[in-house]
Amino acid sequence: MAATAGLVVSVSPWWRDTPAGSLDSTAATLTAAGRIAGLVAGYLLLVQVLLMSRLGILERWVGTERLVRWHRDVGATLLVAVLAHLALIVVGYARSAGHPVLTQVGLLLRDYEDMVSAFTAAGIIVLLGLTGVRAVRRALPYELWHRLHLASYLVLLLGFGHQFSNGAQLFPPGPARTWWLGMYAAVLAALLVGRVLGPLRFNLRHRLRVADVVAENPETVSIYLTGERLGQVDLLGGQFLRWRFLTRGCWGQSHPFSVSAAANGRWLRITVKVVGTHTRDLRNLDAGTRVWVSGPAGTFTAAHRRTDRALLIAGGSGITPIRAMLEELPPGAALIYRARTPDDVLLHRELDWLAQARQTSIWYVIGSRDDPGPRQLMSAAGLRRLVPDLAERDVYLCGPAGLVAHSVRALRSAGVPRRQIHLATFEL
Template sequence: MKRRVAQWVVVAFVVANLLVVEAMFVAYGEGKNGVLTVAKFFGLHLAMTMMFQILLVSRIPWLDRRLGMDRLTRWHRLIGLTLFWLILLHFSFVIAGYTRLGGASPWQTFLDLAGVTASLLGMCAAAIFLVVIGLSVRWARRRLGYEVWHALHMLLYVALGIGLVHQALEGTTFDATGATIYWWTLWVLILTNLVVSRFVVPLWRNAYHRFRVAAVVPESDNVVSVHVTGRHLDKLPARAGQFMIWRFLGHNNWWQANPFSLSAAPNGRSLRLTAKAVGKTSAGLRNIPVGTRVFAEGPYGAFTELHRTLDASLLIAGGVGITPIRALLEEAAGDVVVLYRVHTMDDAVLLPELHALAQPRGARVHVLTGRTGAGSPPNTPFAPGNLLALVPDIAQREVYVCGPTPMTDAVIGSLRALNVPTDQIHAERFSLA
């Protein structure tokens, strides 16, 4: 229910402002000719799409705890394609419109516009956006390390600033004072949310809590846990199942940050993250000196018991996706079943902790090993029939799933086949685990 309310709030905000802006465009948005009017139409919707994109990544706590950064980021990625086409359409119609207005060739028109400060800034902003969006498509994203991809995304703040200056210098979208005030007030509200949530709050929290590494504990050859302490951690609004974005100062460059889940329920005294060595930052965690200062953003995520409405729950983890599941088990009450998917028992990190937490709670832990599809009959632990055999009352449970994307997709598909209500399914993708 909380998730649906948040979704409707976002939709209502976007639709209401879109209708107002559409009405203002009809009344005050006429360009110098018909083609330039179309160019202004696409430019206006390009700016509105940018506003929505900023809203989705502002990490507003109320939205994040109900929808989760996982879902918000997915929407942000999908809308990025719309942004791509709106940039191309706006640019194309501007060139076509001024070509018709001035009578020069399209290439000469482009050169003439590039000599105008406002137009040149718009071109620069568009170029940055197109490059970053192009590098965010699945084919390119898979070939970039998280740190490189994250650093490239920081260029979008530069493009945003340039684009705002471009809008201010153009100043011709609405030929009415009231409409102009409304438009820039909307931008101020959106940007204020971004600055407060993404910069002011993290800076204040880190100054207040003063996070430091307290211990580094290897869990296996390629998995390590880092214990972090600080001041007044009982005031940090963290819950089991959430994650934080971590920077270890002096150990890596400041732009190298990674999202790691809390692998233990927050206790007001310390925080723990557990990570598998899959990239440069995560691979170097076991070498972090005790006492290292930590800059942490968050906590983030809706993968918590905030949405739970039933007493019984099913916690499903794959690989290092066990980290938020282990934290949830520590906080869980009622009838709990844990399914832990790994290739071999040697890969089942934190398993002793799972058993220690499960025993006093009467929870059941099932470790599912073997490669998917191997053997005869094929090993398919998350097929609908196999899930139902392990958990006969699965449709009467809250289900939490965290693991690699193929596993998560397979589990969700089986849950739907078993008629588990959508509101009872809570998934966190491996990329944020």
């Protein structure tokens, strides 16, 4: 709603500055459409950067996973708007001057201020659009994909100049130019707070370091962290932080991990399953290693529930945020923990202890997804048999994408309203 209102205000100068009757030729109409597309593209680019600014208020209210989803959706529209802007302006100018299109491109690059950087920005957006295609994204290592994405900041910088030196609506001083400059300033401020000042404050305040690394099973470790003023840490069970371990081989990467125990004033803990090179390296962290974090973030918390009872469904290492959240949910929750083999069950003893302390019913459902037992149990009828008041509960789901998708279908057909289902898939 706010984003749409912002878009209308941002495009309205075109409306005001374009007298009726001025679109009397094809060239004028094409150029006008190109200008609108340009304003839309400029606005969407700012929205994109704002969504990823990691501003605490956005991360807490909207939730990182939803912000990432919006970012992905807006990205496709941004790409279309940029290509439309480029094509319509070039063809519109070419028709108006009677030049071939390629000649017009050359003239724009040669005679107009900031056009080389604007074309470069458009090229980067096309490249980023390609990396957003699911198949391409899967093929690229996450770190490379992430580093390529940081080029969005370059787009902001490169695209800025031509908007104000050539943009018919933004060149002359006036309310339109002031509004757009204000939007740029607001987005840069959000970036500064979300990406620099917020983490700086958190890290200087809490000065986290590794206390111990404990093996939970051959593929999983729990990393305990100590620090200062941990009693004041603003962290809810179910939230995650991005962790950068400042040691050789690890300091260059920041990875998201949920806390696997609620904040207790003495230590924090994450529980990490080895799936690749970075998680493998984390098994060998030394006590005393300094850690730089960004966060906390996420709305997968007891505070975001709509009812007083909860059903939690975890798969494999998806138990980590759920284990932390169990401490903060009202007593009487129910937990279904899916694991392939008994050895894959994590934090078993703590869960059993919490079951007693918080009057939580726990079912360990062991076996592959094709085994008849788990298959029946995870169906709509099976879930209803286990938890008859299912539809009146908030349901929290965390685990592999397949388990989450299957469970959502079963829950929906068992009558659980969509707004009561909370998801965490460990994918951003």
